[in-house]
Amino acid sequence: MRFPIFMDYHSTTPVDPRVLDEMLPFFTEDFGNAASRNHAFGWKAEEAVERGRNRIASLIHSDPKEIVFTSGATESNNLALKGVAEMYAEKGDHIITCVTEHKAILDTCKRLEKLGKRVTYLPVDGFGQIDLNQLMEFITDKTVLISIMYANNEVGTLQKIREIGRIAKEKGVLFHSDATQAVGKIPVDVIDLNVDLMSLSAHKMYGPKGVGALYVRKKNPRVRLVAQMDGGGHERGMRSGTLNVTGIVGFGKACEVAQESMTEEMQRLSHLRDRLKRGIESKLDEVFLNGHPTERLPNNLNISFAYVEGESLLMGLDDVAVSSGSACTSASLEPSYVLKALGVGEDLAHTSIRFGLGRFNTEEEVDYVTDKVITNVNRLRDMSPLYEMAKEGIDLKKVSWQRE
């Protein structure tokens, strides 16, 4: 085993060696600008970009012309929301999204609200899914966009994207989905899902950082956007800026590898994830799964370890890279807003750990992490006044705590 063990694949992923191999010549030899139309360097770069575009389109079953390259999912989300809001301003001023979205959606919506748009933030149930009836109730003739993420980055919950797409289509409202955590991990088909816009990121699927894409439907309906970056009119005018050729080459290769290995990888990762969960649950009481028991990413496990503060547990897992929803790990001193939205009490939110499994994790690593988690949770519970009180039969909810 190599240490530290990386089990935080929702944050980012290493570049797959097959991806890197394909990228390397485009840094030094085939370094042309894909927009140079009149020499061999440009032609070669453009050809590489189009090959990448085709591979990405193939993975999500879109037309290559529907792929707009960006710097990553944050930019894609910004472009989708701001671009649609601006383009369809005459039709309406209302956007529907949900409370567990990534900050790249929520903060973009906050900005749009400052610019006079109205935004509805749908709540989620205890598993992290929105209520479809509620979604329908909030749609008005002024609604121009619904933006709901495919898979949540913290708890891994999958939204009912196909149903949401169907509702949006029936109501004639555009539908955007931030599919950053889903694409490359689970099958995603934009036709089947009735998605009109979709955000993608390369570095979450074994491609390089700094490159992403926005899928923009070309027909039925044809989606139009106001560009948010002015310049040379690249990407059919939707996103100016010299194309990141090496990044796009890597992104494309990452999509090809994902497409070839997805079925096997989903099985392997859900097996590892379930092994981790079972291993932990077999030795520890009062551990709680956050998110949906079945409708979740195959590589995600988010667990609260009652009476053990998350950051202190991370400190014990000193040769393992995982993350926590504890306030202590965030700059804001607030525990995870996602867990809060699911109705997880703040006490339990502080004790949550997110395990994100990925392509290079092994069964041996999972067993090592399982043992290490158990040892540390037991040690910290022995040190926890809350665990002691709970074992004495004291109801922690009824204690009058002395708050700072």
Add this chain to the structure above:
Amino acid sequence: MAYTDKVIDHYKNPRNVGSMDKNDPAVGTGVVGAPECGDVMKLQLRINDRTGVIEDAKFKTFGCGSAIASSSLVTEWVKGKTVDEALTIKNTEIVQELSLPPIKIHCSVLAEDAIRAAISDYKKKNS
């Protein structure tokens, strides 16, 4: 965020973890913080009623590594001190000793509060 060696040492080898009988009149118990804030410290002091000297100290803490280190450190510091001396311990001294970053200062405040709470409990019991 990287932890200082002293915080790691207290986290890995916490001093004086444990509990005393909270009904013992010689024991003062202080529980400060709240689970939903992510920090709860319990500090217990065994105090000699004749000399006013803190003869033993035990803690249990739910919280981050800095909170554990802060409470572990104060158990070391208060032992052998009189109650009045212990009350002069300031959170800034804890911050300095453990080199806590600004975002962790509240851990040191909580540890100082725990000393006061434990002593006040002892005084209430023995008044």
